[in-house]
Amino acid sequence: MKKHSKTKFAILGLLTIKPLSGYDIKRLINTSIAYFWSESNGQIYPTLNLLAKEKLIVVSTNQFAGKKLRITYAITALGRLELQKWMREKDEKSVHRDEKLLKLFFGKNISKKECIQLLKNREKKQIENLKEYESILKSLQEEADSPHHVYWVLTVKNGISSAEAEIKWCRGSIKTLKSNKKDGNLCIR
Amino acid sequence: MKKHSKTKFAILGLLTIKPLSGYDIKRLINTSIAYFWSESNGQIYPTLNLLAKEKLIVVSTNQFAGKKLRITYAITALGRLELQKWMREKDEKSVHRDEKLLKLFFGKNISKKECIQLLKNREKKQIENLKEYESILKSLQEEADSPHHVYWVLTVKNGISSAEAEIKWCRGSIKTLKSNKKDGNLCIR
């Protein structure tokens, strides 16, 4: 949680939408930004306590009437400042490892046919993603009046555009491999 | 190194190109697949020893003549099988976290102007990437006879196509924000 973790800011950011419990945060991540962000309980709950200690968030509601434990957090003015500070900082560069590219890079170790299958699977997956993004985009229309709306649309469109690019690349690559003369079977040098 | 680490396969894959030392592996990663894969010494050397113990690789050369320590590893038939097995497996799904998208998602917490700047920085970065990929592509022509060649070209082209898509998206997003009426300044609800 010290130097490089962004969990802190992910949570602060979500709390600018509205006050939330740890459980809410988990669910909100899974149902809205899962395609580019994830957090686990083992991160969320300790971080919430930490943020509270730092006065960046406050416990806004303890369910008093009922007996059920429910802890809701709200961002403070200090928390907003901290969030803004991060948003204005330069991003750390990070290499995102791409397992499928790694496999393709080593493609000559399996047959061309199998590589084509790899690409077809990837294409299929991206088509599914694309559909999902488009349904998210549609559902976003319902909150067109939210000040967040523009930004949320843009992030989803990022997903759409990269999925489209990926699909195009898959198709091109399959064609390239199909028209590629050399070999066709494993080469065990 | 147990269940989910792909370091093992990255190393095995590189050793199908030719026998390499730990140092070679590090350098080769940095100079060829760095844009979608990374490994640190703390991973490479222990993994090499592990792979040797599992008979997936063998020490192929100890520098005998000179005094300098140099340990070169070569992949074994067993190692090739292990690599192929992995290549044929379904990929594990992994969420690659995107810090810039996270910031954009929370865009309403800073000014529109600042968000546009964010996007411009991203665009610039991707233009640099694009240039780099294109120079890699050019340098790949020199080994057009390698059985790896087709696959290496395809992976670089993946980088190119996603960088291009990203640039397009940045430009579109900037336009969207510029023509967006609502607000223009921070909203501290």
Add this chain to the structure above:
DNA sequence: GTCGCCATGTAAACCGTTACATGATTAG
């Protein structure tokens, strides 16, 4: 009453990087 979801949390394991230690060789 029990099954599934709501809800909070923690411990351990795992994966990976950073930073350092060590020392040889080479270029200036």
Add this chain to the structure above:
DNA sequence: CTAATCATGTAACGGTTTACATGGCGAC
């Protein structure tokens, strides 16, 4: 001679997930 690079390795730290523990609540 000294700095950079070659070369191998390890220890410590940090971030994240997994798996579990706990228990209330509602539906059937």
